[in-house]
Amino acid sequence: VKAPASLRVRLLAAGVLWGCGALAAGSAVAAILVRRHLGGDLAGSPPTPRGSIDRWFLAHATLTIWTLGSAAAGLLAFGLSAMRGSVAALDRLRARMVPLRSGLATRLTGEYPTEIQPLVDDLNVLLAARDEAVTRAREEAGTLAHALKTPLSAIANEVSAAHGAPGGKAAGEAWHVVIGEQVRRMQGTVGVHLARARAAAGGRVGARADVRSTLTALRRALARLHPDREISVAGDGNGASPAFRGDRQDLEEMLGNLLDNACEWSTSRVQVSAILTGDRLLLDVDDDGPGLDSAARRQVLAHGTRLGADAPGAGLGLAIVRDVAALYGGGLTLAASPLGGLRARLDLPAAARGPST
Amino acid sequence: MRILVVEDEPVLSDQVSASLRFAGYAVDVARDGPQAYALGDVNAYDAVILDLGLPGMDGLTVLGRWRRAGRAMPVLILTARDSWHDKVEGIDAGADDYLAKPFRMEELLARVRAIVRRAAGRATPELVCGPVCLDTRSGRVSCAGLPVALTAHEHRLLAYLMHHADRVVSRSELVEHIYAEEADRDSNTVEVFVSRLRRKLGAAIITTVRGTGYRLECPS
Numbered sequence: 001v002k003a004p005a006s007l008r009v010r011l012l013a014a015g016v017l018w019g020c021g022a023l024a025a026g027s028a029v030a031a032i033l034v035r036r037h038l039g040g041d042l043a044g045s046p047p048t049p050r051g052s053i054d055r056w057f058l059a060h061a062t063l064t065i066w067t068l069g070s071a072a073a074g075l076l077a078f079g080l081s082a083m084r085g086s087v088a089a090l091d092r093l094r095a096r097m098v099p100l101r102s103g104l105a106t107r108l109t110g111e112y113p114t115e116i117q118p119l120v121d122d123l124n125v126l127l128a129a130r131d132e133a134v135t136r137a138r139e140e141a142g143t144l145a146h147a148l149k150t151p152l153s154a155i156a157n158e159v160s161a162a163h164g165a166p167g168g169k170a171a172g173e174a175w176h177v178v179i180g181e182q183v184r185r186m187q188g189t190v191g192v193h194l195a196r197a198r199a200a201a202g203g204r205v206g207a208r209a210d211v212r213s214t215l216t217a218l219r220r221a222l223a224r225l226h227p228d229r230e231i232s233v234a235g236d237g238n239g240a241s242p243a244f245r246g247d248r249q250d251l252e253e254m255l256g257n258l259l260d261n262a263c264e265w266s267t268s269r270v271q272v273s274a275i276l277t278g279d280r281l282l283l284d285v286d287d288d289g290p291g292l293d294s295a296a297r298r299q300v301l302a303h304g305t306r307l308g309a310d311a312p313g314a315g316l317g318l319a320i321v322r323d324v325a326a327l328y329g330g331g332l333t334l335a336a337s338p339l340g341g342l343r344a345r346l347d348l349p350a351a352a353r354g355p356s357t
Numbered sequence: 358m359r360i361l362v363v364e365d366e367p368v369l370s371d372q373v374s375a376s377l378r379f380a381g382y383a384v385d386v387a388r389d390g391p392q393a394y395a396l397g398d399v400n401a402y403d404a405v406i407l408d409l410g411l412p413g414m415d416g417l418t419v420l421g422r423w424r425r426a427g428r429a430m431p432v433l434i435l436t437a438r439d440s441w442h443d444k445v446e447g448i449d450a451g452a453d454d455y456l457a458k459p460f461r462m463e464e465l466l467a468r469v470r471a472i473v474r475r476a477a478g479r480a481t482p483e484l485v486c487g488p489v490c491l492d493t494r495s496g497r498v499s500c501a502g503l504p505v506a507l508t509a510h511e512h513r514l515l516a517y518l519m520h521h522a523d524r525v526v527s528r529s530e531l532v533e534h535i536y537a538e539e540a541d542r543d544s545n546t547v548e549v550f551v552s553r554l555r556r557k558l559g560a561a562i563i564t565t566v567r568g569t570g571y572r573l574e575c576p577s
Contacts, residue, residue: 142438146410149437149458154368156459161372187459191439218441221448225455227475249442256441 007086007113014082021075028068035061089113093120104208104352106131138249141197148190156183195253195320196327208351209248211274211283212241218256226263234273242276245351246328254324254332257317258285258344265289266341281350289341297334297342321346358473358516359383359534361405363393363419364435365412373406373435376462377469381496381512383537390414397423401533402430403517404473406465409436409447417450424451431472435460470494477520484519486575489558491519500558507557510535514550518563518573527570 038058057064089112099105107127108120159180212233219231244251255272262270266287275282292300300318321344322332330348337343360382364370367388374384385400387393390413397405397419409416420432431453436443439457447455453472456465470482470493484491488501498505498515507515513535518526531547551563551571564572 142440145439146437150366150369153458153460154366154372157369157372157462160462183459217445217449221441221445221455224448224453225444249440252441252445256444 005085005113007089007115010082010086010113014079014086017075017079017082021072021079024068024075025072028065028072031061031065031068035065086113089116099352106207137197141194145190145194149187152183152187152190156180156187159183192320192323196323207245207247209244209246209251210241211243211251211281214248214251214255215272218252218259221256222259222263225260228268229263229266229270230268231259231263231270231272234271242274242281243351244281245349250324250328251348254321254346254348255283255285257321258346261317262287262289262342262344269339271339276350279350279352281346281348283346283348285344285346286337286339287341288337288339291336291341292334301332301334318344358403358513358520359385359401359537360469361385361387361393361396361400361402363387363406363411363416364408365389365410366408372462373465376466380466381509381516382469383513383535383540385538388412390416390419394419394422396538397428397430398426400538401530403476403520403534404469405430405432406435406469407432407452409434409438409443417447420447420450420452429476431476433465433468433472435465467494473520479520484516484522486519486522486573487562489515489519489562491516505557507554510546511550511554511557514547515554515558518571522573522575525566525569525572530570 035058038054039061092110093108093112093116096105096108096110100108107124110120111117112120159176162176215233219233222229222231259270259272262285266289269288271284271286273284273286275284301322318332325332325346325348328348330346333345333347335343335345358381360377362370362374362377362384364373364386365388370386370388374386377384382403385396385402387396390411392413393407393411393416394414407416407420411419416434416436420434423430423432432451433454433456434447434452435456435458436447437458444455453475454468456468474480474482474493482493484493490499491497492499493516496512498507498512514531517531517534528544528547532542532544535547535550536542551565555563561574564574566572
C-alpha cells in the first residue's frame with residue numbers, strides 16, 4: 001500500500017486481472033451450462049453412448065466449476081484492489097491539501113505515483129515562488145516607506161520649525177498650515193497603505209502564527225518601551241497554544257498596536273486573553289485606564305484613519321488593526337473592560353490545531 | 358550631556374542635531390555605520406540616536422557590536438521601519454527605545470530625556486539636589502525657587518552631575534560628557550565652569566574630591 005507504484009502499471013494490472021477474471025467467470029458459466037445440458041440428458045433419458053470427453057467432463061465438472069469460479073472472484077477482487085490503490089493516491093493528495101488551506105502546512109508532502117508526483121512537485125515549486133514573491137513585495141513596500149518617510153519627516157520638521165520661528169507665524173500662516181496638513185496626510189497615507197500592502201501580501205497559503213510565541217516577543221519589546229506597565233496573559237500555560245490562520249507579522253502588527261495603545265492609556269495593568277471558539281480566534285486586550293464611553297468608541301473606529309495631531313499614533317494604530325483584521329475576514333470591536341478601561345477585541349480566523357509544540 | 362546622532366539623511370540629521378544642541382546637549386554626528394560604531398566605541402555618550410538603514414553597516418549590526426563590546430549607553434532607534442516585527446528585533450538587539458518616522462521633534466527630545474534619566478536611575482523629570490532644581494523637560498535651572506541663567510557648558514556640566522549625584526565624577530569624565538567630538542577640549546576649563554556654578558548656585562553645592570574629581574552635595 002505504501003509503495004507508490006506507477007499509476008500506469010497499477011491500471012494495466014487491474015485491466016489484465018479483470019480480463020482474466022472475466023474470462024474465468026465466463027468459462028465457469030459455460031461449464032455450468034454444459035453440465036446442466038449433459039446432466040439433463042443423463043437424468044431424463046436412458047444412458048446413451050457418449051464420447052470419452054463427455055464422461056471425463058461430467059466426472060470433473062464440479063471441481064472445474066469451483067476452480068473457475070473462485071479464480072474469477074479472486075482475479076476480479078485483485079483487479080479492484082489494484083484500481084483502488086491508484087485512486088487512493090488521489091484521495092491522499094486531496095487529504096494533504098486540507099492542512100495546506102487551513103494553515104497547518106506550507107508544502108504538499110508524501111510520495112505519489114510517478115504520474116502524479118511531477119504535478120505535486122510543480123505545485124510545491126509554485127507555492128515556494130509565491131512565498132518568495134510575497135516576501136519580496138513586502139521588502140519593497142518597506143523600502144518604499146523608508147524612502148518616503150525620511151524626507152517627509154524632514155519636511156514636517158522644517159515646517160514646524162518655521163512655524164515656531166519669530167515672524168514665521170504671521171508671514172507664513174497660510175503656507176505652513178497647508179504644507180503641514182498635506183505632509184500629515186501623506187504620512188498617514190503611507191502608514192495605512194503600507195500596513196494594507198503588508199496584510200494583503202500576507203494571504204499566503206498555509207500561513208499560521210502561534211499566539212503565545214508572538215505575545216512573548218511583543219511583551220519583551222513592550223517591557224522596554226513601557227517599563228512601568230505590567231502585561232499579563234490570561235490562561236497562559238494550559239494546553240496547546242491557539243494559532244492564527246495568517247501571517248505572523250500581521251498578527252504581531254495587530255497585537256503590537258493594541259498592546260501599545262493599551263499600555264499608553266493604562267494606569268498600570270494590561271491583560272491579553274486568547275479564546276478559541278470553533279474556527280474563530282478571539283483576542284482580548286484589556287487595560288485599567290480611563291476607557292472610552294460608547295459614543296467615543298464608535299468615533300475612534302469611525303475616524304480612526306485620520307491622523308489626529310494630538311493623539312500621535314493612537315487613531316492610526318487602531319485603523320491599521322481594523323483594516324488588517326478585515327482583510328482576514330475578521331474585525332475589531334471596542335467595549336468596556338472588566339479591568340475598568342477599554343477592551344479591544346480582535347476576531348480572527350483560527351488555524352486548525354497543529355502539532356503540539 | 359553628550360549625544361551621538363547616527364542618520365544618513367543629511368537634512369534630517371542636521372535638524373535633529375540642531376534641536377538637540379538647542380536643548381543643551383553636546384552633539385556628535387555620524388553618517389554611516391562604520392563611523393557610528395567607531396565613535397560609539399571610543400566615546401562616552403549619554404545617549405545615541407540610531408537610524409537603522411545606514412550605508413556601510415546596518416544600524417542593528419552597529420548596536421549589536423556595541424552591546425557585545427560592553428558599551429551600555431542608552432540607544433534610541435529612530436527609523437522609518439515601524440512594524441512591530443522590526444521593533445521587537447531592535448529591542449532584542451539592545452535598544453532602549455524605538456521611535457518611528459515620521460516623528461515630532463518634541464517627542465524625540467522627550468524620549469531622549471527619558472532614556473538618559475532611566476539609564477542614570479532617575480525616575481522623575483525634575484532633578485532636585487538641595488536647593489537646586491533642574492527641570493529636564495524645559496532645561497530650566499532654579500536655586501531656592503529662583504531661576505538661574507547658565508551657559509550651555511555650565512548647563513551640561515550641572516546636568517551630568519545631577520544625573521550622577523550619588524558618586525564622584527572625575528574631571529576627564531566631565532570633559533568627555535560636555536564636549537562634542539570636534540570641540541577644543543581643555544580640562545582646566547572644567548574648573549572654570551565648576552567655580553562659576555558654585556558662584557551661581559552656592560559654594561557648598563559642588564565639593565572637590567582631591568585627586569579624584571567632583572561630587573554634588575545633596576543634603577537630604
